Amino acid sequence: MNLRTVTTTPFDDQKPGTSGLRKSVIDFQKPHYLENFVQSIFDSLEGCEGQTLALGGDGRYYNRQAIQTILKMAAANGIGKILVGQGGILSTPATSCIIRKYETFGGIVLSASHNPGGPDGDFGIKYNIGNGGPAPEKVTEAIFDRSKTISEYKILEAADVNIDRIGSFKLGTMEVEVIDSVVAYVELMQSLFDFDYIHQLIADKGFKLCIDSMHAVTGPYAKAIFERHLGASEGTVINGIPLEDFGQGHPDPNLVYAKELVDILFGDNAPDFGAASDGDGDRNMILGRNFFVTPSDSLAILTANAHLVPGYKNGLSGVARSMPTSAAVDRVAAKLGIGCYETPTGWKFFGNLLDADKATLCGEESFGTGSNHIREKDGLWAVIFWLNILAVTGKSVEQIVQEHWQTYGRNFYSRHDYEAVETKPATQLMENLRSAVGGMKGTKLGAYEVEYADDFSYTDPVDGSISNKQGIRIGFTDGSRIVFRLSGTGTKGATLRVYLERYEPDSSQHDRDPQEALADLIVLADEVAKIKALTGRDRPTVIT
Numbered sequence: 001m002n003l004r005t006v007t008t009t010p011f012d013d014q015k016p017g018t019s020g021l022r023k024s025v026i027d028f029q030k031p032h033y034l035e036n037f038v039q040s041i042f043d044s045l046e047g048c049e050g051q052t053l054a055l056g057g058d059g060r061y062y063n064r065q066a067i068q069t070i071l072k073m074a075a076a077n078g079i080g081k082i083l084v085g086q087g088g089i090l091s092t093p094a095t096s097c098i099i100r101k102y103e104t105f106g107g108i109v110l111s112a113s114h115n116p117g118g119p120d121g122d123f124g125i126k127y128n129i130g131n132g133g134p135a136p137e138k139v140t141e142a143i144f145d146r147s148k149t150i151s152e153y154k155i156l157e158a159a160d161v162n163i164d165r166i167g168s169f170k171l172g173t174m175e176v177e178v179i180d181s182v183v184a185y186v187e188l189m190q191s192l193f194d195f196d197y198i199h200q201l202i203a204d205k206g207f208k209l210c211i212d213s214m215h216a217v218t219g220p221y222a223k224a225i226f227e228r229h230l231g232a233s234e235g236t237v238i239n240g241i242p243l244e245d246f247g248q249g250h251p252d253p254n255l256v257y258a259k260e261l262v263d264i265l266f267g268d269n270a271p272d273f274g275a276a277s278d279g280d281g282d283r284n285m286i287l288g289r290n291f292f293v294t295p296s297d298s299l300a301i302l303t304a305n306a307h308l309v310p311g312y313k314n315g316l317s318g319v320a321r322s323m324p325t326s327a328a329v330d331r332v333a334a335k336l337g338i339g340c341y342e343t344p345t346g347w348k349f350f351g352n353l354l355d356a357d358k359a360t361l362c363g364e365e366s367f368g369t370g371s372n373h374i375r376e377k378d379g380l381w382a383v384i385f386w387l388n389i390l391a392v393t394g395k396s397v398e399q400i401v402q403e404h405w406q407t408y409g410r411n412f413y414s415r416h417d418y419e420a421v422e423t424k425p426a427t428q429l430m431e432n433l434r435s436a437v438g439g440m441k442g443t444k445l446g447a448y449e450v451e452y453a454d455d456f457s458y459t460d461p462v463d464g465s466i467s468n469k470q471g472i473r474i475g476f477t478d479g480s481r482i483v484f485r486l487s488g489t490g491t492k493g494a495t496l497r498v499y500l501e502r503y504e505p506d507s508s509q510h511d512r513d514p515q516e517a518l519a520d521l522i523v524l525a526d527e528v529a530k531i532k533a534l535t536g537r538d539r540p541t542v543i544t
C-alpha cells in the first residue's frame with residue numbers, strides 16, 4: 001500500500017450551502033473534485049489525527065465510489081478509525097446518532113437530501129462536528145477557504161474495502177469498522193417513545209398506516225421500526241427499497257413529490273395515518289385520512305403534546321424554529337412559559353441552542369422536525385412521535401390538529417417555490433427588496449400596514465456569532481408576514497422561496513383553503529418583489 005500525494009488545482013465553487021456542498025453528480029465526477037473538498041475538510045479539522053469519524057450516506061448514485069475514496073483519503077490523512085454504515089448507508093439522523101453514541105470526533109455525511117439522484121442527479125457531502133450536528137459556519141468557511149488554495153491531497157493506493165460485511169479491518173494503519181446501519185438508531189427511538197402503546201394501537205386496535213420511504217434511505221429503518229417492532233403488517237412501508245436514483249423520483253416528502261402516498265391517504269378506504277421521508281431521512285410529511293399537516297403546525301402540535309411522550313414527559317426547556325417557519329409554535333411556547341428562538345434556515349443553527357439546553361424541540365417549515373436526542377432533524381422520529389400522541393389520546397390526526405387550532409388559532413401558511421430560475425434576475429429581485437425594506441416600516445401595502453421590514457440577521461445567543469442576509473422579511477401589524485429567500489441547496493440556477501403567513505383566531509374560518517386564505521398576501525408578494533416581471537414565471541413550481 002502506497003501513500004500518494006496528488007497535485008491538484010482549486011475549484012472556485014466549493015462553498016457549502018444551507019447543508020453542505022451540493023452539486024450535480026457530473027460535477028463531483030470531475031477529476032479531483034471530491035478529493036479537493038475532502039482534503040479541505042481534513043486540512044480544516046484541527047487535531048483529527050488518530051481520531052474516529054463516522055461515515056455514511058443516503059445510498060444515492062456515487063455514494064459507494066465516494067465512500068471508497070474518502071476511506072483511502074482518511075487513512076492517508078492519519079485518521080485513526082472510521083465507523084462506516086454497512087453498504088455505505090446511514091441516514092442523516094442515524095449518522096448523528098452514531099457520532100453521539102460512539103463520541104466520535106465528527107462524521108461525514110454523503111447526501112443531497114431531497115434533490116433527485118442518479119447519474120444525472122445530484123450528490124452532496126457535508127461535515128458534522130462532535131455534537132453530531134452540521135458544522136457551524138466558522139467551520140464551513142474554513143473548509144471553503146482551504147478549497148480555494150488547495151494544491152495537493154493525500155490518498156492511499158489500496159484495493160477497495162468491502163463495506164458490505166459487518167466487521168473490523170485495517171486500511172493502512174487506520175481501522176475501518178463496518179457497522180449495522182439501523183440498530184443503534186432503532187434503540188434510540190425505543191428509548192424515547194412508548195413502543196408498547198403504539199404496538200397496541202396498530203396490532204390490537206386495527207389502526208392502519210402507510211409509510212412512504214420514496215426509494216430512499218429510510219426503507220430499512222422504517223421496515224425495522226414499523227413492520228418488525230410496532231406490529232404493522234408487511235407492505236406498510238411502500239417504496240422501501242433504497243435505489244441509487246430513488247426510482248427516478250424526487251425524494252422530497254411534500255404534496256407534489258409524494259403523490260403516491262397522497263393519493264392513498266386522500267383515496268377510498270384510506271388508512272388512518274400516512275407519512276413520508278426524504279432522500280437522507282431527515283424530513284417528514286405527516287398525513288391523516290384526507291388530511292395534510294403543515295410542517296409548521298406539526299412542530300407546534302408536537303410541542304403542545306410532548307408531555308404525553310416518555311422521552312419528553314418532564315417538559316421542554318424551550319423550542320426553536322427557523323425564521324420562515326410559521327409562528328404557530330411561538331403561541332404554544334408562550335402558553336407553556338418556555339423560551340422560543342428564531343434562527344436562520346438550516347439545521348446547523350440549532351446545534352448551539354440544543355447543546356446549551358435552551359431548546360429541546362426544533363423545526364423548520366421545510367418538513368423538518370427534531371429534538372435534542374441528536375443534532376439533525378429526524379424524519380422517522382417525528383413519525384413515531386405522532387403515533388405516540390395518537391396512541392395516548394385515541395384521537396385522529398385531523399381531530400388533534402382541529403383542536404389545536406381551536407385552542408391557539410390557526411397560522412395559515414404556505415411556501416411558493418420558483419425552482420431553477422435564472423440566477424441574475426433572482427439575485428436582482430433580492431437586491432431590489434434589500435434596498436426597499438429600509439423605507440417600508442409604517443407604509444401601507446394593499447390593506448396591510450408594515451410593522452417591520454428587514455433582511456434577517458441572527459446573533460447566536462450562545463457564542464455570539466452573527467449571520468447576516470438570511471432572508472427578507474416583511475411583517476404586518478396584524479401578524480401576517482411575507483418572507484423571501486434564495487435557496488442554498490439547489491444546484492440549477494436559483495430557486496426563489498416565498499413564504500406566506502396569516503394568523504386567524506376565528507375558528508369558523510379554520511377550514512379555509514390556505515391558498516385562498518392567503519390570496520391577498522400572494523398578490524402582494526408579487527407586487528412587492530415583481531416576481532413575474534423579473535423571473536418570467538407566472539406561477540410557482542411547487543406550492544406546499
Ligand code: VG1
Pocket residue numbers: 018019112113114278280282283322345346347364365366368486487488489490497
Ligand atoms: C432547504 C430548506 C431548509 C433545510 C435545507 C436542508 O434549504 O429550506 O429548511 O434545512 O433545505 O434540508 P434551502 O436553502 O434550499 O431553502 V435537507 O432535508 O437537505 O437536509
Ligand code: CO
Pocket residue numbers: 092113114278279280281282283
Ligand atoms: Co434531507
